[in-house]
Amino acid sequence: MTEETGGKVTLMNAVWATELFTPRDGVGETATYGRQMHAFWINGNENLEMVPGVLTDWSVSDDGLSWDLTLRDGITFHNGDALTINDAMFTMEFTFGPEAVTESISPSVQAEAAETASIEATGPNTLRVTHTSPKAFFPFFISDLSFGIAGVLLPKTYFESLGQTGYNEAPIGAGPFRLDKHVISEQILLERYEDYFDPERGPSFQTLDMRLVPEVATRVAALRAGDADVIEANLAVKDQVEDGGGRMIWSQESSYIWILLPGCWEEQFPCHKKGVRQALDYAIDKDLIINSLYGPEAAVAKGWNWATPNALGYSEDLDPVPLDVEKAQQLLADAGYPDGEGFGTLEIHTWKAGDVPFLPEQAQLIADMWEKNLGIDVEVIVGEAATVRERWFDRQLDGKVIVRANETRWDGGSITNAIYGNPEGGAHLGGRRDDLIAIAKDALTVVDPALRQEAFNQAYKLLREERYEFGTGYVNLPWGVGPRIAEWEPWPVVAYQTAIWTMKLN
Incomplete structure (x- = not known):
């Protein structure tokens, strides 16, 4: 976490898709908010490399069928509950167990679930996922480099107390931001989670106010008026953004x-x-x-x-x-x-x-x-x-x-x-x-x-x-960025807003 941790960033997207928060309910656009609220099994970086996230280690068997996964200690969900092997097993079963074949809306999750042979705990902080055929892409698929939210962790006790519908109405995760308010088709208001396990990826500001604004003209007008700090833009509005005191940052x-x-x-x-x-x-x-x-x-x-x-x-x-x-x-x-x-x-x-x-x-x-x-x-x-x-x-x-x-x-x-x-x-x-x-x-x-x-x-x-x-x-993807944003370095070859922790305010 940086020393400068106050302030608010208002970010406007054109599409959020389902506005739901579980891996079964995720499609590509759910990454817009899912990457901010959730912790992922594996993290990525700007060089498209996979690095430890919730997992500290992952390795594959000689036959390519089984992945052995090791959990990090000291992670808590937004309600203060510790993330344990029980949460990891629950999440993996929910995401890739038999029910996900028919219950997930993501074709990629469905296909992965259909070829998941077993999920087992092998120790107090280790588990093994075995597939019916080798899946070299599995670590990438459950990382934040991938599309959507197939790689996010769920809190077992909290989830089961509410059910899937109740959880989607009041979700918690273990990511850098916690949900404060959700107005369907309008606003997802997130507050910095002070106990986030990865301080280097902690945001440098307090509040991320995400708004759903389908029309680019409305987003540009908000940026020029100072009502937004970051917007999804396009090249046609480049002059309007710059004439209003903003600039363009590109997700390559x-x-x-x-x-x-x-x-x-x-x-x-x-x-x-x-x-x-x-x-x-x-x-x-x-x-x-x-x-x-x-x-x-x-x-x-x-x-x-x-x-x-x-x-x-x-x-x-x-x-x-x-x-x-x-x-x-x-x-x-x-x-x-x-x-x-x-x-x-x-x-x-x-x-x-x-x-x-x-x-x-x-x-x-x-x-x-x-x-x-x-x-x-x-x-x-x-x-x-x-x-x-x-x-x-x-x-x-x-x-x-x-x-x-x-x-x-x-x-x-x-x-x-x-x-x-x-x-x-x-x-x-x-x-x-x-x-x-x-x-x-x-x-x-x-x-x-x-x-x-x-x-x-x-x-x-x-x-x-x-x-x-x-x-x-x-x-x-061009982002229109207002004068309050001093710097931001979004990743290449990853859609939507990424690397929010690199965003610094003036």
Whole structure:
């Protein structure tokens, strides 16, 4: 904890998602507040390295199936209760036990739970998690480098006294801030927890006042008026932020633009044919989209979805394919839809995202390109993030297209498992094909750190070729920062606000 520990920071996000606080209830955007309130099994740092958090040590068995975890002493929850092996066992069972397969809303948590064979206490401060197949990504998945809040610790006695609903209404954690007030869809007010176990990551100010403000114009107006200190911004408002006395701070490589084609294993859909999926990809001018909507400072047409340039498994030959209208038209004609004849209307579903501005505008540009270059009728439907996700997982968007933002991550093992390795999961995209399941599983079984880059790279190349998903590139998230913020160093390749303890006030 620093000596200067007074003051308040008001931070405005565009999306919070569920506004719930348990690992089963978490999606990517829950990290906005979850990282502040909760302690994680494993911490990360600015170099994308995993370092001790609640765990002081973690090691894997020779066969790659079992992870042995050692708890730190001296951690307390916000109500003063000590964090013990009972809390650790309860949390691990709640997050990855059998019930999580159906009760978690996160496809990645569902997939991990489905392949968790056992969870056992092996000593007064040690436990062992065993999987049905090697999971080299497991430590990363339960760290604060990962998306969402799959790696947070829960207080067993307190949780069981309230139940899951009651806990979500009055949550406590063991993180650097405790919850003081929660107004749904409006405010999450957090106060510094004086007994936080990691003083070096303790905040230098007393209060973090988080506000949910979907419209960027309203956020900018609040920043200029001094009613906000940090806002999710975009490049289009850079001049307004700076003219009002603020500046821009960038979270580098924080999110990617994801184009998904769910349910394409069903033969009645045109996307069942690989040539159709490839045609849709080749008909998009990614550079035009990036340059017209974002500019090179804010976005880059590189990477294959979560395999961005600083992620495990990346190589330049995974970058988005360039526009090739002639090739796209030939692929579509060979698939039986010359000039779009007989294709029908293709729906694109999207939403307004805080981490990737102009998502609906991007979806419309893609629709215009498909209509112009392929002759396909396209309709863009803008909805709410939670609703679109729910419809996707319930298979209501099969045969359609989703254009969405998603969080970058250094280790894409958990999402690879959910998207390709778990054919019965709601998020599965890989055609329910045994060959693609095997490709994903083979990469995930590689535990040796020296071999994982090559294993993931080869798997990503093969999966990318099938075009069940593709993208236009990644974005650097700009934060508008007011004059009260002297410094802040958010992490790269991790979405939303990170490293709050580096934020210092003037």
